[in-house]
Amino acid sequence: MKRRIYISGMHSGQSPCPGVGIARSIRKAFPELELVGVDHWQGSSGLHDASLDDVLLLPQWHQIDDERHADFLRSLLDDGNFWISSLDMEVRWLAEQFGTHPHLLAPGETALKRTEKPVVQALTETDLGFRVPDFISASLPDSEIHRFFRHSSWQCWLKSPFHDAKRVSSWGAFEKSRHAMAKSWKTSELFLQRNVFGNEESIAFSAYQGELLGAVHLEKRLMTPEGKTWAGRVTPVSPDLFSSFSEVIRSLDWSGGGEIEFVRDPDGNRWVIECNPRYPAWIFGGAIAGVNLPARLISKVLGLPLLETVSPFPFFTRVVQEIPAKEAVGLPLPPDPSSMVWLGDGKKGKGGPGVSLSLPTLRDSVGEQGEEDEALKPGAIEKLHPTFENEISTIANTFQGETPARIHLEKWNSLRFSTLAKNVERARSRQPEVRIGYSVKTSPTVDHLRRAKEHGFLAECISQKEVRRAMEFGFKPHEIILNGPGKFWPLTEAPVTGLHMLFCDSVEEFDRVVEIPGIAGALGFRMRLPKLHSRFGNSLESFEKFEGIVERVRKLGGAAELGFHFHMPSWAIGVDCWMEALQSLIVWCDTFERLTGVRVRHLDLGGGFFPTDLENLDLEAIQESVRNALPHVRAVYLEPGRSLTQDGEVMVSRVLDVRKDRSGKVSEIVVDACIAELPLVAAFTHRIFYRGNLLRQGKARVLGRICMEDDILSNGLALPEAVEVGDLMLFGDAGGYERTMSYEFGRG
Amino acid sequence: MSLDAANRILVPERSTLLREIFENEAHFTRWVEHPSSTILHHDQKCCEEAKLWFLSYARSMEIGSGTQYELKAPTWLSQLFKWGPSEWPIFWCQVVREKVIDCGVFAALAREVFKAQGHEPHPAQALLSYNETCTGHWQQYWDKRKEKKKRNDRDFFPWIGKQLVYHEICVLEMPDGTGKFYDSTWGHWYLPQSRIGFGALLAIRSECSRLLKWGDRTISCGEWIDL
Numbered sequence: 019m020k021r022r023i024y025i026s027g028m029h030s031g032q033s034p035c036p037g038v039g040i041a042r043s044i045r046k047a048f049p050e051l052e053l054v055g056v057d058h059w060q061g062s063s064g065l066h067d068a069s070l071d072d073v074l075l076l077p078q079w080h081q082i083d084d085e086r087h088a089d090f091l092r093s094l095l096d097d098g099n100f101w102i103s104s105l106d107m108e109v110r111w112l113a114e115q116f117g118t119h120p121h122l123l124a125p126g127e128t129a130l131k132r133t134e135k136p137v138v139q140a141l142t143e144t145d146l147g148f149r150v151p152d153f154i155s156a157s158l159p160d161s162e163i164h165r166f167f168r169h170s171s172w173q174c175w176l177k178s179p180f181h182d183a184k185r186v187s188s189w190g191a192f193e194k195s196r197h198a199m200a201k202s203w204k205t206s207e208l209f210l211q212r213n214v215f216g217n218e219e220s221i222a223f224s225a226y227q228g229e230l231l232g233a234v235h236l237e238k239r240l241m242t243p244e245g246k247t248w249a250g251r252v253t254p255v256s257p258d259l260f261s262s263f264s265e266v267i268r269s270l271d272w273s274g275g276g277e278i279e280f281v282r283d284p285d286g287n288r289w290v291i292e293c294n295p296r297y298p299a300w301i302f303g304g305a306i307a308g309v310n311l312p313a314r315l316i317s318k319v320l321g322l323p324l325l326e327t328v329s330p331f332p333f334f335t336r337v338v339q340e341i342p343a344k345e346a347v348g349l350p351l352p353p354d355p356s357s358m359v360w361l362g363d364g365k366k367g368k369g370g371p372g373v374s375l376s377l378p379t380l381r382d383s384v385g386e387q388g389e390e391d392e393a394l395k396p397g398a399i400e401k402l403h404p405t406f407e408n409e410i411s412t413i414a415n416t417f418q419g420e421t422p423a424r425i426h427l428e429k430w431n432s433l434r435f436s437t438l439a440k441n442v443e444r445a446r447s448r449q450p451e452v453r454i455g456y457s458v459k460t461s462p463t464v465d466h467l468r469r470a471k472e473h474g475f476l477a478e479c480i481s482q483k484e485v486r487r488a489m490e491f492g493f494k495p496h497e498i499i500l501n502g503p504g505k506f507w508p509l510t511e512a513p514v515t516g517l518h519m520l521f522c523d524s525v526e527e528f529d530r531v532v533e534i535p536g537i538a539g540a541l542g543f544r545m546r547l548p549k550l551h552s553r554f555g556n557s558l559e560s561f562e563k564f565e566g567i568v569e570r571v572r573k574l575g576g577a578a579e580l581g582f583h584f585h586m587p588s589w590a591i592g593v594d595c596w597m598e599a600l601q602s603l604i605v606w607c608d609t610f611e612r613l614t615g616v617r618v619r620h621l622d623l624g625g626g627f628f629p630t631d632l633e634n635l636d637l638e639a640i641q642e643s644v645r646n647a648l649p650h651v652r653a654v655y656l657e658p659g660r661s662l663t664q665d666g667e668v669m670v671s672r673v674l675d676v677r678k679d680r681s682g683k684v685s686e687i688v689v690d691a692c693i694a695e696l697p698l699v700a701a702f703t704h705r706i707f708y709r710g711n712l713l714r715q716g717k718a719r720v721l722g723r724i725c726m727e728d729d730i731l732s733n734g735l736a737l738p739e740a741v742e743v744g745d746l747m748l749f750g751d752a753g754g755y756e757r758t759m760s761y762e763f764g765r766g
Numbered sequence: 767m768s769l770d771a772a773n774r775i776l777v778p779e780r781s782t783l784l785r786e787i788f789e790n791e792a793h794f795t796r797w798v799e800h801p802s803s804t805i806l807h808h809d810q811k812c813c814e815e816a817k818l819w820f821l822s823y824a825r826s827m828e829i830g831s832g833t834q835y836e837l838k839a840p841t842w843l844s845q846l847f848k849w850g851p852s853e854w855p856i857f858w859c860q861v862v863r864e865k866v867i868d869c870g871v872f873a874a875l876a877r878e879v880f881k882a883q884g885h886e887p888h889p890a891q892a893l894l895s896y897n898e899t900c901t902g903h904w905q906q907y908w909d910k911r912k913e914k915k916k917r918n919d920r921d922f923f924p925w926i927g928k929q930l931v932y933h934e935i936c937v938l939e940m941p942d943g944t945g946k947f948y949d950s951t952w953g954h955w956y957l958p959q960s961r962i963g964f965g966a967l968l969a970i971r972s973e974c975s976r977l978l979k980w981g982d983r984t985i986s987c988g989e990w991i992d993l
Contacts, residue, residue: 060965076899076903077900083906083907348965348966351949351954354954356838356839547829550826550829558823564815601825602822602826606822606825606826613814
């Protein structure tokens with residue numbers, strides 16, 4: 019039987035494996051050899067490359083039986099075939115589970131151990147001139163890691179011991195990447211390494227049983243956004259380096275291909291990134307340049323003569339081209355579109371080296387805003403409600419006093435509350451009833467609580483302190499809904515009983531609550547719907563947790579009426595998604611009714627609406643959906659807070675400084691408001707007014723008064739050239755959480 | 767035969783090749799006579815709770831997945847369960863506590879989801895071609911499970927052959943008389959294109975009582991169709 023050379027790792031996408039390059043290199047030197055491409059995924063497009071005679075598709079790694087696979091490989095190799103491994107994890111598996119074989123062209127366990135990241139002992143303990151960037155284990159106490167970041171200018175790489183590296187420059191990014199990488203590689207042995215500035219280079223080599231057969235040096239010229247080589251110059255390594263490196267390879271008893279990746283800093287120092295136990299994906303670039311490393315390896319093991327021609331122009335580049343797919347390999351079937359809903363932002367595959375630099379500049383797309391006073395230009399700007407506009411204008415023209423000052427828009431607030439009350443009144447002709455529970459936490463001001471009471475709203479509270487605050491404004495216990503994970507805070511006070519409704523955040527809480535006599539007319543659970551991420555409520559993700567709720571609902575019996583509550587802010591998940599979540603909640607309620615025989619009487623849909631979204635909410639459709647599926651529900655509840663109060667206040671501030679660019683245009687202003695008064699300024703768009711006029715987007719920045727880097731109130735505003743120190747600047751949408759979450763800062 | 771040779775096969779030779787592959791399989795007769803798998807119900811609270819939880823869960827998993835579209839394939843099933851051996855018969859109250867299920871359970875669950883969405887799903891079966899290296903590993907996986915659970919062959923259907931595997935999927939009967947075959951284990955739709963090679967669909971059977979058009983083929987109930 020003809021000897022075959024098996025080459026694993028045929029993925030040829032954005033982060034390619036070396037298989038295709040190896041096959042092409044061997045094919046170039048030895049056209050008569052039989053080459054078999056090996057992979058674990060049908061979608062590895064290198065399997066269709068013309069350089070291969072045959073293909074071996076294996077099951078996914080987690081379906082592989084180690085013993086069986088080792089036996090299979092041994093029989094292949096014993097039959098005289100060769101196996102070139104070019105998958106990092108496979109090389110490690112081979113070293114662990116298989117051991118060595120003269121026909122297995124991959125480094126053994128000792129070689130891998132001595133070239134492990136981050137130290138790469140075999141290189142750094144010799145006189146090859148490689149240095150190791152500072153590193154630290156990502157398992158050390160966070161305080162030490164934070165110190166490492168500070169002392170590395172927040173420019174570090176988080177790496178797994180096997181593969182993968184993520185550039186991280188903030189604590190948040192680090193925590194996120196550490197979690198993801200540990201999960202993905204199933205290891206906690208991650209490390210953090212200081213970034214070294216310089217040009218990326220590498221050395222690729224071939225060796226057999228400790229004999230270095232060849233080594234080339236790559237200077238990368240083009241790289242993809244993922245850091246993969248796209249073009250470069252390949253030359254043989256210097257005789258001195260070859261000689262020293264030969265000693266290293268001998269000591270490692272290396273077989274197969276390998277690559278040392280390093281950074282050359284501006285002073286010429288070489289900082290090792292890692293030593294890969296396989297050829298690099300660009301290996302055919304070496305064959306083009308005249309140093310065909312895979313062919314040298316095959317020449318050695320098969321005793322075949324090799325002829326190489328050195329290229330006078332030793333450069334290579336990659337191109338993207340279409341080739342016919344092989345029927346025998348096939349292609350993966352298209353996935354169902356639903357599996358792609360959360361994937362992709364439309365940028366996939368659009369990258370590439372310096373793409374944006376090669377784009378033409380289109381006349382219409384630039385139009386240099388700012389040529390004229392952009393603040394004065396007509397065009398797209400939000401149409402304001404006359405009541406709102408008049409109140410803003412009045413404040414802008416008449417305000418006198420200390421700034422920053424949060425000013426209540428009396429008429430606008432009145433309109434917001436009365437509009438909602440009217441919508442609810444209109445819905446009263448249909449079943450189930452719609453009721454409003456004003457969210458006390460959002461804005462417990464005198465005015466807002468008074469208006470809520472006047473319009474017949476209930477008060478929705480999240481603590482005993484809020485309950486008492488609501489009661490001070492005349493709300494009776496039976497007009498109060500109690501929610502949230504800390505509803506009995508402070509524990510030093512006896513809880514108020516006789517509430518309208520209470521929703522438990524856990525089954526454990528339910529077990530305690532149900533023992534309090536007369537705690538509420540309606541009891542139930544806050545639900546955490548599958549697929550919607552939240553830290554609150556009772557998870558329905560597992561059957562066991564679901565069983566727990568079923569059991570409690572049965573236990574409730576007639577002690578109180580049954581209700582369910584969900585709270586996913588539509589402003590965050592989207593209005594359509596919120597409506598879908600409601601439909602899903604209805605299905606769950608129906609399920610609980612069927613299983614327990616206990617009727618659902620109350621359905622609380624929470625709050626989190628953006629002001630205009632609440633006014634446009636289709637109450638009739640909600641009532642109809644609930645009525646049809648759950649005919650025994652007497653009332654559905656909405657718990658607005660933000661939607662009623664967010665735009666009901668403005669922050670009046672004065673300009674402290676005006677900065678201009680070389681052409682005299684305003685580039686930055688400093689105002690006396692700051693993120694302490696507007697803590698959510700980066701979370702959503704705030705409307706900003708000057709002399710009563712709403713300003714459009716532009717190029718000037720608005721900076722807050724405090725010495726915090728993130729105190730930027732707008733990153734791009736069209737500011738009129740007439741703006742002066744002392745002028746009033748009004749920040750809209752300063753009510754709701756902007757008020758309640760604001761804090762004292764920098765006031766002495 | 768090498769895969770490269772498979773590329774060069776002419777159409778008239780395909781049926782001969784298929785026949786050879788089929789005849790070479792020890793379990794072939796059992797596959798073609800095997801009825802599709804069904805999840806059993808104890809007719810008691812245990813299974814009722816389990817099934818209702820699953821259907822409510824399925825509805826939640828449609829949030830944000832294009833609910834405006836009629837067809838919402840339960841691709842999320844492969845996040846809820848991993849593919850692997852299931853012991854048969856299996857009941858609803860067992861399925862919801864499992865982490866690993868086989869293609870028969872996947873297909874039965876997918877049918878329930880499609881039915882709840884208002885579609886008309888039916889059981890379907892497929893014969894797929896793979897190489898012996900793959901089938902060997904899958905056989906080993908199943909054998910180890912049998913050994914671990916101290917079960918015998920009777921508890922696990924022999925779906926793995928040498929170059930062929932038996933696979934359970936589902937078919938949707940569409941209002942226009944066409945059929946759509948869905949692989950509930952891997953979350954994709956089969957296409958009516960014939961091919962020989964790795965992962966190729968070689969034969970298919972529908973249990974829909976109506977004739978279904980699938981590409982230029984007509985699929986009749988209970989009949990294996992060679993592709």
